[in-house]
Amino acid sequence: MSENYDVIVIGAGHNGLVCANILAKKNRKVLICEARENCGGLVEESITNFVPQIPLSVSSSLGGLPVKYKAKSTIALSESGQHIRLVGNQHIDHKVISGFSSKDADRYVEFHDKMSSFSKALGSFMMASPPRIMNNTFSDYFKLFKLGMNVRMLGKKKFNEFARMIGLNIADELEDNFENTLLQGLIAHDAVLGSNLGPRSPGSLINLLYRMATHDNSIFGGIYEIDGGSKAFVDTLLDISNKNKVEIKTSSSVKRCITENDKAIGVELHSGEKIYAKKIISNADPRSTYFCLLGTENLDTDVKRRIKHHRSKGKVAKLSLSLNKQPEFINCDKNDLESRMVIAPSIDYIEEAFNPSKFDKLSMEPILEMKLKNSDQSNPVLDIQVQYASYGAQEGWDKIKDNYVDAVIKLIGKYAPDIQSCIETKTIVTPDDIEKNFYVSGGHWHHGEIQIDQLFMLRPIPGASQYRTHLDGLYMCGAGTHPGGGLTGIPGKNAAQAILEDA
Amino acid sequence: MNRDLRFTALKKTPFHSRTSLASRTNKYYNWNGFTVPTEYSTTELEYTAARNGTSVMDLTPMCKYMINGSDANKFVDYLVTRDLSQMEDNTVAYIIWCNEDGKVMDDGTIFKFSNTKFMLCCAVKIYNWLHDSAEGFDVSFEDATDTTAALAIQGPTSCSTLKNYGADDLELLKPFGMKQYNINGYDVLISRTGFTGDLGYELWTDPANAENMWDSIMEAGKELKIRPFGMHALEMTRIEAGFIQTNTDFMAAEDSLRPVRMRSPYEIGMGWLVHLNKESYFVGKRALKKEKETGNSERCLVGLDIDGDKPAVGSVIYNEKKEDIGIVTAAMWSPTMKRNVALASLKRPYGIKIKENIFAEIYHPEELEYKKIWAKCKVVKRQFFSPERRNKVPADLYE
Numbered sequence: 001m002s003e004n005y006d007v008i009v010i011g012a013g014h015n016g017l018v019c020a021n022i023l024a025k026k027n028r029k030v031l032i033c034e035a036r037e038n039c040g041g042l043v044e045e046s047i048t049n050f051v052p053q054i055p056l057s058v059s060s061s062l063g064g065l066p067v068k069y070k071a072k073s074t075i076a077l078s079e080s081g082q083h084i085r086l087v088g089n090q091h092i093d094h095k096v097i098s099g100f101s102s103k104d105a106d107r108y109v110e111f112h113d114k115m116s117s118f119s120k121a122l123g124s125f126m127m128a129s130p131p132r133i134m135n136n137t138f139s140d141y142f143k144l145f146k147l148g149m150n151v152r153m154l155g156k157k158k159f160n161e162f163a164r165m166i167g168l169n170i171a172d173e174l175e176d177n178f179e180n181t182l183l184q185g186l187i188a189h190d191a192v193l194g195s196n197l198g199p200r201s202p203g204s205l206i207n208l209l210y211r212m213a214t215h216d217n218s219i220f221g222g223i224y225e226i227d228g229g230s231k232a233f234v235d236t237l238l239d240i241s242n243k244n245k246v247e248i249k250t251s252s253s254v255k256r257c258i259t260e261n262d263k264a265i266g267v268e269l270h271s272g273e274k275i276y277a278k279k280i281i282s283n284a285d286p287r288s289t290y291f292c293l294l295g296t297e298n299l300d301t302d303v304k305r306r307i308k309h310h311r312s313k314g315k316v317a318k319l320s321l322s323l324n325k326q327p328e329f330i331n332c333d334k335n336d337l338e339s340r341m342v343i344a345p346s347i348d349y350i351e352e353a354f355n356p357s358k359f360d361k362l363s364m365e366p367i368l369e370m371k372l373k374n375s376d377q378s379n380p381v382l383d384i385q386v387q388y389a390s391y392g393a394q395e396g397w398d399k400i401k402d403n404y405v406d407a408v409i410k411l412i413g414k415y416a417p418d419i420q421s422c423i424e425t426k427t428i429v430t431p432d433d434i435e436k437n438f439y440v441s442g443g444h445w446h447h448g449e450i451q452i453d454q455l456f457m458l459r460p461i462p463g464a465s466q467y468r469t470h471l472d473g474l475y476m477c478g479a480g481t482h483p484g485g486g487l488t489g490i491p492g493k494n495a496a497q498a499i500l501e502d503a
Numbered sequence: 504m505n506r507d508l509r510f511t512a513l514k515k516t517p518f519h520s521r522t523s524l525a526s527r528t529n530k531y532y533n534w535n536g537f538t539v540p541t542e543y544s545t546t547e548l549e550y551t552a553a554r555n556g557t558s559v560m561d562l563t564p565m566c567k568y569m570i571n572g573s574d575a576n577k578f579v580d581y582l583v584t585r586d587l588s589q590m591e592d593n594t595v596a597y598i599i600w601c602n603e604d605g606k607v608m609d610d611g612t613i614f615k616f617s618n619t620k621f622m623l624c625c626a627v628k629i630y631n632w633l634h635d636s637a638e639g640f641d642v643s644f645e646d647a648t649d650t651t652a653a654l655a656i657q658g659p660t661s662c663s664t665l666k667n668y669g670a671d672d673l674e675l676l677k678p679f680g681m682k683q684y685n686i687n688g689y690d691v692l693i694s695r696t697g698f699t700g701d702l703g704y705e706l707w708t709d710p711a712n713a714e715n716m717w718d719s720i721m722e723a724g725k726e727l728k729i730r731p732f733g734m735h736a737l738e739m740t741r742i743e744a745g746f747i748q749t750n751t752d753f754m755a756a757e758d759s760l761r762p763v764r765m766r767s768p769y770e771i772g773m774g775w776l777v778h779l780n781k782e783s784y785f786v787g788k789r790a791l792k793k794e795k796e797t798g799n800s801e802r803c804l805v806g807l808d809i810d811g812d813k814p815a816v817g818s819v820i821y822n823e824k825k826e827d828i829g830i831v832t833a834a835m836w837s838p839t840m841k842r843n844v845a846l847a848s849l850k851r852p853y854g855i856k857i858k859e860n861i862f863a864e865i866y867h868p869e870e871l872e873y874k875k876i877w878a879k880c881k882v883v884k885r886q887f888f889s890p891e892r893r894n895k896v897p898a899d900l901y902e
Contacts (some may be wrong), residue, residue, distance in 0.1 A: 262789065296639025297581060298784045300603035304638045463603075470789065 004276055005031045005247075007499065008267055010254045010293065011283030011439075011478070013041030017237040017246075018492030019281055019477040022061050024244035026500060031275065032246060033267060035253030035439055040234035041283070042438055042445070043487060048230075049371040049383050050223050050340050051487040052214045057127055058489040061496075067236050068227035073339045074220050076186035077415045081331030084182055085339070088221025100180045107177045112219055118162055119212035121150040126213045129494045130457040130482045132466045144457075166206055167452070171199040171347045181346040187219060189344035189367055193387065194445045194485070196315050198354030199347045203451050210450055214488050223340060225371070233487070253439070257293045257474055264473035267293075279473055279499055283492075285440050285447035286310055286460035286480040294471050303470055306461040311454065312480075314431030314443035315357060317389035319408055321382040323422040326375060329415055337375050343368040343415065357388040362395060364407040379424075384408065391431035391443050401428060446485025447478050456482060467495040468502075475499055513538040516563035517652040517713030525731045532734060535626070535648075537564035542733040547838075549732035550739045553657055553699055554839050556728025557664045559720065560737060562653035562705060563713075566611075566628055570621040572642035579613055579621050581785050582636055584768060586778035590615050595679045595694050599768055599776050605790030606756035606765035607773065608632070609749050612696055614681060622647070622707075626749050627757070636786065652713040656720065657703030657740075660727035662898040665693065665704060667723035673704070674897035687715055695898075698737060700744020702892050702899065727901060742833045742846065745806060745885035747771060752804060752832040752846055767794055770802040771848075772885060804832070805854040806885035807845040810878045812836055813867040815845045820853075820880065823860040828853045831863065837887060844887045845880075858882040 009020045012034035020030045032039075042048070050072055059065035073087040084100065086093045090109055098105035125147045131140035152159050165173065170191040174184045188199035191208035198204070208219070216222030226233045241248060252273075257280055258266040266276035282289040290299060290307045299307075329337065344350050344367040353363040369385040386408055393400065405428050412419050431443030440447060448460055457465045460480040467475050477495030479485035514537045516522070522540055530541040539561055542549060552558045570579060580587045583598040590596055592615055599610040611625030623633075633644050656665055665673050669686040670693055676682055681694035689712035697703030708716055721729060741748065749755050753766040768777045768791070779792050794800055809815050814836050820829040829849035837844050845863070847854070853861060858881075865876040892899050 262784070262792075291639070297577070299638075300786045300789075301632060301636040302603040305635050308635075308638065 005029045007279045008277040009281045012039035013283045014043045015477050015492035016283030018489040019496045020246045021240050021244050022496035024246045030246045032248045033252045033254050034250045037250050043230050043234055052222055053224055054489050058493045061493055067233055069224040070227055072223045072225050075336050075339045076182050076342050078182050079414050086220040088218050104178045104180050111177050116217045117154055119209050119217045122213045126483045130465050132457060167202055168205045169200050169202050170204040170208055173205055185344040185346040186342055188347050188350050189342050194316055196449050198351045200351050206452055207450055214486055256295055264471050281475040281477050283478045287441040289476055311449040312442035312444040313391040314434060315388050316445055317386045318429045319384040319386055320427045322424045323380045324424050325422050326380050327416040327419045327422045337372045341370040353388045357390045360390045360392060360394045362393050363388055389430055397430050397432050447480035450484050467498040516561050517710035518561045518717055521714055521717040522561050535564040540733040542735050543731050546735040549730055549736035552728055552730035553732055553740050557658045557661045557724045558730055558732040560655040560732055562655045566625050567647040567651050568623045569645040569647050570642055573619055574640040574642050575621055576618040578640040578642045580783055584777040584785055586781040592617050593681050595681055595696050599773050601787030602756045605767050605787040605794055607768055608756045627755050652708050652710045654706045655697055657697045657699040657701055659702055659892060660901045661703050663901045664724035664727050668720050674900055677896050678894050698746055699740035700888050739835055742835050743837050743888035745887055769800040771804040802848050803851055803854040804848050806883045807847050808881040808883045809843040809845055809863055812843055813865050813876055815863040815865045818863040818865050820847055821862045840887055854882055
């Protein structure tokens, strides 16, 4: 048995790639084992259409990440054609909203400033490795103290407001502030996007704050599209990997971690091949990492409990419609079609769509976030994120898939009456498909709910924060770790730091 | 009828018709949801029977879980700190189990029938814990607490009593051995185990056989000084034997509200049950290994031999500078040993490295006034009473 590598990364998702490259730049010999044929994981298949910008701290530790972003504006579609178009700029947005309600416009600026200051206070905490309370060390408590101070420094009034809002549902806050239901629906949509919450679920507000913290502390700003699509992004990462001499083995799914004296010393592939390394990093979700890689027989009962209770049921499906011509959206110009189009007309509408999902059922009137690709060419593609498409739907995805797709198309038809005639092919990727094809338990975007009991030092589970698992030598760098999902690369970067600290 | 009252009523054990008949004092207490006698006549008399004749105790309220399945042997090895991989069929082992922090949850006994069938016997309910631990193992559980009647037959003449009852060749059964009998048409499992530190057995049978079994054993022991005994007498015998009791000598990890009250095996004198060199993982291994390596155990549970004859119940223990260094968890005047003994939880290094100049502050009630006694203590082995007959094979027989 020889230690061939310094580090083996399991999974070539973007966090795995970021982590591998940072380590390779520090002269570590790195191998990535990827179960699929392609790298990039959920990013490669462009599960998400709109992304935040990779933070400077991540790109600089990679030695620069030559990716071009295009800022996107947002349009909330209305059946009547009274769409709201927001760009994330206070002055412009104020003007736009005052076209609907001058009261809302003023309130929006106030609301935005307040939320923005909160998300800034969270910001530094978001970027760094979270404290580990179970460690009982000074530096960990200091980190926590700093977060408390960040919020306290906002002033007594804002601090009280923060304490009031932290567990609140987004619907209450929006209804207190705004009268326009479409605007309420749009903000509520962004608050619940990718989560297992309805706008009236407690905790949906912190979800929005969390999103803002990675999106330039803005509600509708900080939303980008990558030039060349997600493929370009992954290719860039692969180029860097090439330069850094990171080895990548595709179609090599890992069966388990090899341990010796309760320390991870290598991995065994499903093919039977065994590869050894000093450190193992899992880009897989927490459940797979613990139950498959670590193995249930190596876990304490309490840890099994936490992993079993880890909430990671995906709620978002991706529907791609390839079209033969550009559909006519009511009252939309070319610019609008290039924006992020959202169908979530009101809070009540979203809540109705959410209700069946509580019982693992599907609403036939879901909420949608859409992107029209190649809009200027003859073969445009409409990519749609369909929310509250429950993982393991009771109706059975096999049976209901076609009906569900038709229902979504019918819904789009209300805003683009000719959509039906434009469609050539339709493909849907349900959370069940994500689980099967991408090896993400529960098919959750973020490898686990972004909710207060699964955030910061509680992410993914207490005792496993700071990217270290319960097994010596096994680390985690996926979206299941702090600060969570989204195309940020922060988990990957922080995990790499944790490994360098331990070495 | 008031539903709540009905549901909170304590259950009666299958022996209740007999134990209530034998009880002269009508003193009962709640043991694990069952009503069982605290004492039948006088505790002293019952204690004396346990040390000189045969004592009978209704054990039915003990939690009993059947563990079945192809991974049953792997599972119990994973659950407990002791290495059970070499355990033989038809034997019993004393065990403890811990949570992830290596803090003791409870102690108990495990009965091995075969690699696929075990019975776990303990004080604290752990059905939930078993299920959550079972993730990844092919095992199933059955709570046999209500469906198994259990009786402890303890004392020097217990073997003879049971032989009269129909347990042939019982004297050949080794300590921690068990044997299946068919007596009076019913299956009876007899194990050479007990909580008195003396020769003794425990009988496990169908509840339908309970009354018949009680009657037959009482008849069989008529000439052998047989007597039912209650909780108070048991408490005396177990202190003499140096056995620990969950939530008395240490707090069960799941029951302590304050994390600092939880105890590791090393802190309650159970380090000998922790096999860190066990090949497979067991719950709490990482934490226990760390504790062992760093040696940062904070407490210890020791036996104390105390000057004078006043039991140090609940006493605070001091060093010579009158600094509080621990507390007595159980204490008594031992009639058999003629010693004033106690179990005490001390802050290390007291009890381990420093065994001298330890004092107990005893408040002895005397007709509505307390007499305060400052008594010198000697740290001794916890096992105060351990007669040769306890482990003798063949066991002593009497006529």
